Amino acid sequence: MADLAKDLHTEHMVMNMGPSHPVTHGTVKFMVTLDGETIVDLKTNIGYLHRGFEKMCENGTWEQVMPYTDRLNYVSPLINNVGYALAVEKLIDIDVPDRCKYIRVIASELARISDHYTNIAAGGLELGAFTAFLYFVEARELVWDLIEMLTGGRVTSNYVRIGGLKNDIPDGFKEKTQDVFRRCRELWTDIHKLLTKNRIFIDRVRGVGTMPPDEAIAYGFTGPCLRASGVLYDVRKAHPYLVYDLMDFDIPIGENGDNFDRYLVRMEEINQSMRIVEQALEKMPKGPINVDMPQYRWQAKNDVYNKIESLIFHFKTVTEGIKPPPGEIYLAVEGGNGELGFYLVSDGSGKPYKCRVRPPCFPLTAAMPRMVKGGFLADIIPTFDMINMIGGECDR
Amino acid sequence: MAAELIESIVKILFIFGVNVGFFSPILGWVERKQSAIMQDRVGANRADVFGFRLIGLFHPIADAIKVLTKEDFVPDGADKLFHTLAPFISLTPAIITFAVIPFGGHYEIFGHSVNLVIADLDVGMLFIFAFGSLATFGAVLAGWASNNNWSFLGGLRAAAQMLSYEVAMGLTIIGVIMVFGTLKLTEIGAMQENFFRWGIFLQPIGFILFFTCAIAENKRAPFDMAEAESELIAGYFTEYSGLKFVMFWMGEFLEIVTIAGVLTTLFFGAWHLPFVTDQMLLSFFSFAGPNGSNILAMLVNVGTFYAKLIFFIWLQMTIRWTLPRFRYDQVMRLGWKMILPISLINIFITGIIVLLVK
Numbered sequence: 001m002a003d004l005a006k007d008l009h010t011e012h013m014v015m016n017m018g019p020s021h022p023v024t025h026g027t028v029k030f031m032v033t034l035d036g037e038t039i040v041d042l043k044t045n046i047g048y049l050h051r052g053f054e055k056m057c058e059n060g061t062w063e064q065v066m067p068y069t070d071r072l073n074y075v076s077p078l079i080n081n082v083g084y085a086l087a088v089e090k091l092i093d094i095d096v097p098d099r100c101k102y103i104r105v106i107a108s109e110l111a112r113i114s115d116h117y118t119n120i121a122a123g124g125l126e127l128g129a130f131t132a133f134l135y136f137v138e139a140r141e142l143v144w145d146l147i148e149m150l151t152g153g154r155v156t157s158n159y160v161r162i163g164g165l166k167n168d169i170p171d172g173f174k175e176k177t178q179d180v181f182r183r184c185r186e187l188w189t190d191i192h193k194l195l196t197k198n199r200i201f202i203d204r205v206r207g208v209g210t211m212p213p214d215e216a217i218a219y220g221f222t223g224p225c226l227r228a229s230g231v232l233y234d235v236r237k238a239h240p241y242l243v244y245d246l247m248d249f250d251i252p253i254g255e256n257g258d259n260f261d262r263y264l265v266r267m268e269e270i271n272q273s274m275r276i277v278e279q280a281l282e283k284m285p286k287g288p289i290n291v292d293m294p295q296y297r298w299q300a301k302n303d304v305y306n307k308i309e310s311l312i313f314h315f316k317t318v319t320e321g322i323k324p325p326p327g328e329i330y331l332a333v334e335g336g337n338g339e340l341g342f343y344l345v346s347d348g349s350g351k352p353y354k355c356r357v358r359p360p361c362f363p364l365t366a367a368m369p370r371m372v373k374g375g376f377l378a379d380i381i382p383t384f385d386m387i388n389m390i391g392g393e394c395d396r
Numbered sequence: 397m398a399a400e401l402i403e404s405i406v407k408i409l410f411i412f413g414v415n416v417g418f419f420s421p422i423l424g425w426v427e428r429k430q431s432a433i434m435q436d437r438v439g440a441n442r443a444d445v446f447g448f449r450l451i452g453l454f455h456p457i458a459d460a461i462k463v464l465t466k467e468d469f470v471p472d473g474a475d476k477l478f479h480t481l482a483p484f485i486s487l488t489p490a491i492i493t494f495a496v497i498p499f500g501g502h503y504e505i506f507g508h509s510v511n512l513v514i515a516d517l518d519v520g521m522l523f524i525f526a527f528g529s530l531a532t533f534g535a536v537l538a539g540w541a542s543n544n545n546w547s548f549l550g551g552l553r554a555a556a557q558m559l560s561y562e563v564a565m566g567l568t569i570i571g572v573i574m575v576f577g578t579l580k581l582t583e584i585g586a587m588q589e590n591f592f593r594w595g596i597f598l599q600p601i602g603f604i605l606f607f608t609c610a611i612a613e614n615k616r617a618p619f620d621m622a623e624a625e626s627e628l629i630a631g632y633f634t635e636y637s638g639l640k641f642v643m644f645w646m647g648e649f650l651e652i653v654t655i656a657g658v659l660t661t662l663f664f665g666a667w668h669l670p671f672v673t674d675q676m677l678l679s680f681f682s683f684a685g686p687n688g689s690n691i692l693a694m695l696v697n698v699g700t701f702y703a704k705l706i707f708f709i710w711l712q713m714t715i716r717w718t719l720p721r722f723r724y725d726q727v728m729r730l731g732w733k734m735i736l737p738i739s740l741i742n743i744f745i746t747g748i749i750v751l752l753v754k
Contacts, residue, residue: 015545023626037549037724126626128617128721134435194718200618201720377549378723381626 012040019048023126023381026391028365030380037377042369046362049391057355061321062088063162065355070156072357073393075118076111076336078147080393081160086241087331087342088162091324094291100165101242102284107150107159108242108333109273109280113184114143115336115388116224116266116273123263123385124195127204132194139187142180149173162322163297164290174281181274188270196267205259209371209383212257219370220363223338224265225387229257235334246283247276262386296322321350328354337361337388359393399508407514411494414702415653416646421456423649423709428452430710431717459642466638471543474635478541483636483643486534489527490650496520497657498582500667500697501674503690512667512698513582520581521573524658525566528613531647532558535615535622538644539632550631553724554622558613560731565609567739571602571746572662585666589673595663601742603663605735610655611712612727614648618719621727656708664704667697 013034018024027048033041053072057065069080082104089096096104121136144154149170151159159166195201211221216229226233234251236244252268254261290297294313303310326348332341338360345354364387371383425440429452432439443454470479497520500512517523532555539551575598576584588594596603612619623631633644660666669677677696681689722730 013545022629124720128620128624128626129719130431131435131717132720134437138436195720198720200722200726203726204720204723376723376725378624378627 017380023384026389028389028391032377034377039372039375039377042372044365044368046365047395049395051396053357053396054355057352059351061350062324062352063321065352066160067156067158070158071392072396073336073390074155075390076115077155077157078107078111078159079333079335079340081157082108083333083340084342085160085162086333087329087344088324090331091327091329091344091346092296094163094293094296096163096291097288098285099287100289102280103165103169103289104160105242105244105280106277109276110143110147112336113270113273114140116270117143119388120191120263120266123382126381126385127201129195129201132191135187135190139184142183146177146180149176161297163293168289177277177281202260205263205382208259208375208379209386210256210258211367211371216257219367221338222360223335224269225262225364226338227251228254228261228265230255235332235339241333247279249276259382259386323348323350332358335360337364337390357396359396361387361389361394365389365394403510404514407512411514415494415650416491419653420646420649423652424459425452425456427713430713434717463638463642468640469637471635473543475541478537482534482538482541483640485537486531487643487647489530490647490654493524493527493654494657496523496581497661498585498666499701500694501586503694505687505690511582512694516582519579521569521579529562535632538636542635544635546628547632547634550622550628550634554615554632557619557621557727560728561609561612564731564735564739565606565613567736567743568602568605568609571599571742574746574750575599581661585661588665589668591665591670594665599663601738605739607659609735611715612731614651614655616648617716618721619727620721621724624721652709652712653705655712656705659708660701660704667701669700
């Protein structure tokens with residue numbers, strides 16, 4: 001066979017997979033060099049969703065950046081909101097009230113659940129399991145109903161404020177959460193039956209896109225993909241923020257670092273996130289949700305209309321923006337895909353001097369060639385799905 | 397002579413009408429609705445005529461209008477002749493194959509003997525294989541002639557997959573042929589009058605293997621490697637539009653019907669009701685006189701056959717909407733390393749049993 005192939009004149013086939021290809025959602029282009037169906041080389045082209053996030057931030061006030069962060073990882077925007085707000089608060093040195101911290105934890109975890117739902121569902125869809133996709137989309141709809149109840153928006157929530165929140169938890173939220181989680185757990189079990197023990201699914205994902213722990217660290221992996229490789233690193237545990245240190249939850253880790261482990265880690269994280277939300281709802285104290293620092297957080301409308309000091313602060317913060325002291329800060333939160341970091345530089349004016357985001361899926365996308373080279377064309381699909389590249393976050 | 401001619405024409409019109417006129421448009425609707433039910437959705441229900449929606453049954457008509465008014469597109473650099481020819485090659489065998497499948501038994505009506513099969517060939521099963529293989533050319537030509545890398549890969553996959561499963565499928569069916577001792581589908585059908593002589597009881601392994609191969613041969617999920625919308629966009633028919641695209645589509649649906657027909661004939665007692673022999677059926681209808689009883693028995697048998705056929709269509713649809721897709725090399729491994737050896741063992745064991753029983 002080898003002798004036969006030597007005499008045959010064969011050429012590699014170069015194909016553009018994307019930017020508009022069913023699997024390259026999030027808009028990315030793979031330039032694939034194929035030998036038959038085997039991938040000889042793969043080049044990743046990103047940047048199709050570049051919107052100049054950093055430059056936009058420099059032109060808005062610190063508060064006006066918040067809606068832009070919604071559009072980073074548009075599958076879990078609340079985590080982006082929380083991350084940015086925490087970074088600015090650390091720059092100013094604000095400690096938000098306890099109730100606010102708990103609500104932010106709930107918001108982050110709901111966003112994480114919907115992120116993982118979307119990821120697993122889309123992964124199933126692209127492997128041909130259309131029914132599994134729609135089961136998890138139903139679960140995501142229910143979680144989005146919760147998010148809508150909490151924030152008023154479904155996708156772009158723009159809920160968190162620097163030094164507080166847009167609004168408190170509405171009445172009946174706890175009961176609704178219990179109802180939603182009951183149904184979500186049923187759907188989770190259905191998916192578990194449809195995929196986790198499905199031989200075809202396992203064959204497609206196991207041993208594909210494997211990443212050993214040392215290489216995963218070298219590439220800068222974080223989040224579920226790093227944990228699937230067996231490295232125990234979760235920002236929520238390693239550098240606890242908000243009230244994560246008061247919560248009882250486990251971090252699932254994988255063994256082989258392949259796509260199946262990434263899938264399993266995400267499936268388990270959904271359960272753990274639900275646990276966190278339930279605990280946070282139980283433990284949440286009463287009290288204010290905003291800090292009482294009128295130069296950074298708007299006062300209540302009643303005060304603004306009736307007290308001159310509040311009106312002045314309101315006028316100043318809206319027209320000029322809040323003014324953090326000069327300095328720089330890096331703060332990371334655990335996003336849906338991994339460590340979501342914000343590096344902020346303030347020159348003391350009302351606008352960010354620099355607002356840089358460390359997107360968790362950039363290193364993951366960078367490792368695509370490493371993970372699929374030598375595999376089959378069909379292996380790109382589960383690998384790309386399980387790293388969950390989000391264009392808005394990666395390209396910004 | 398004239399009576400036979402009329403009989404043939406009626407049978408051809410019946411099968412053609414049922415398959416092409418009824419099943420192929422309605423299966424598009426069935427696929428949408430069934431997947432919708434399985435996935436907690438409502439499914440297609442938007443097309444309406446004067447406000448009547450009729451649970452989406454107007455969608456096939458709307459689809460037909462859409463398809464007929466679409467641009468017939470041939471990509472730049474494509475081989476125009478073969479690009480046009482490919483859909484015909486994949487549709488025609490799908491229509492023709494049903495000719496040898498009996499949809500009823502043998503009846504005496506007004507002194508004329510009616511045999512409910514269009515072509516009662518001695519080599520019925522081989523005919524199905526022969527024409528089933530022809531459909532491969534359609535997929536390969538479409539992939540090759542489209543001048544598109546994705547189509548090309550899809551065509552290659554289709555060729556390899558269909559040829560491999562052709563071999564496996566041929567071997568899986570040999571057990572059945574050994575048991576019944578004939579290739580003639582009407583005879584195989586007639587032999588299954590006794591419920592416990594149905595093919596499924598005589599050849600349970602053969603049934604599972606054949607069913608798997610048949611789905612693979614039809615290139616539907618979980619074996620839709622040649623199409624694989626997430627990998628190859630639409631595989632070998634990426635560059636097709638309008639009526640030509642629908643011809644591939646119709647071919648696929650007609651193959652579903654044919655597979656269901658073959659499964660019914662070989663394994664599920666063809667036109668026979670369980671526990672009811674032909675004689676019992678005729679005596680049950682004896683009140684209608686000799687001609688009337690034959691006609692009534694014929695209607696019952698045809699109804700039974702189509703009920704079983706629809707069941708297998710439903711089963712195929714359920715499988716298609718439940719399982720994820722294999723990878724290309726896994727499909728080949730399954731075909732060559734699992735199904736082929738198992739079917740060989742099956743032939744061997746069947747041979748021993750057939751020898752011992754005789």
